[in-house]
Amino acid sequence: MSSLGIVLLLIIFIFIVDYPNIFIPVILVIGGILFIKSTRAYNQLTDKEKKTIKAKDRVWRKYNEIKSMINFPIETHIVHYIKGDSNILKGSLHMWVQDKNLCFFPFIASIDGANSISMDIEKNIFLLQIAIDDIEYYSIKSDKFTVLVYAVKGEKHFMFFTKRDYVVFENLLPGKAYSYLDKKNY
Numbered sequence: 001m002s003s004l005g006i007v008l009l010l011i012i013f014i015f016i017v018d019y020p021n022i023f024i025p026v027i028l029v030i031g032g033i034l035f036i037k038s039t040r041a042y043n044q045l046t047d048k049e050k051k052t053i054k055a056k057d058r059v060w061r062k063y064n065e066i067k068s069m070i071n072f073p074i075e076t077h078i079v080h081y082i083k084g085d086s087n088i089l090k091g092s093l094h095m096w097v098q099d100k101n102l103c104f105f106p107f108i109a110s111i112d113g114a115n116s117i118s119m120d121i122e123k124n125i126f127l128l129q130i131a132i133d134d135i136e137y138y139s140i141k142s143d144k145f146t147v148l149v150y151a152v153k154g155e156k157h158f159m160f161f162t163k164r165d166y167v168v169f170e171n172l173l174p175g176k177a178y179s180y181l182d183k184k185n186y
Contacts, residue, residue: 055121062122063106070105070127073098077168078107082145084159089124097172102135104128132176138169139178 016023076094081104083090092107105127134150141147146166148159161169170177 059121059125063108063125066125066127067105071098072096072105077172079104079165079168080162082160082162084148085157086128086159087124088126088128089121095168095172097132100132101129102132102173104130132173135173135176137176137178138166138173140166 012023016027072094073096076096078092079095081088081090081093086104088104089106093104094107096103106125130148130150134152136149136151136156138146138148140163141160144163146161146163146169148161148169150157150159
């Protein structure tokens, strides 16, 4: 404690000794108010923690329920979804090709990494299937992202992944890479 703090405590102590009828009730009232405020703040914090734990439990139940219904192939690839038109959970996703569909499902680390489990996160956990025929192309955009462009009912959609995920797309969808020469011949 600084010397100024010690001096202030001594002055308060002197006033308490000289005027106990005034300062003792004031100190008790201030102490009571601080105690009540700290108790309320603690209760609000524990309520928030309880809600977060319940939300995490709900998310994990839904995740495990959906995951148990999916027939994962032996080999899936992990890609990192950054942003886009899809409502799937952002972060690490399993990616594989099955039955002429490009499939995405949140990787377990995506759920663990979600700092704040919101009530909406449950709607972001699902199996996303994009028909390979609906995929227009994938390419590297501005040397930062791998972008996947696909159409659903004639409407274009975009999904952005990290640049390093381009190699995974090349392995799974070799015929869908964007080529300037192919587009020029149209």
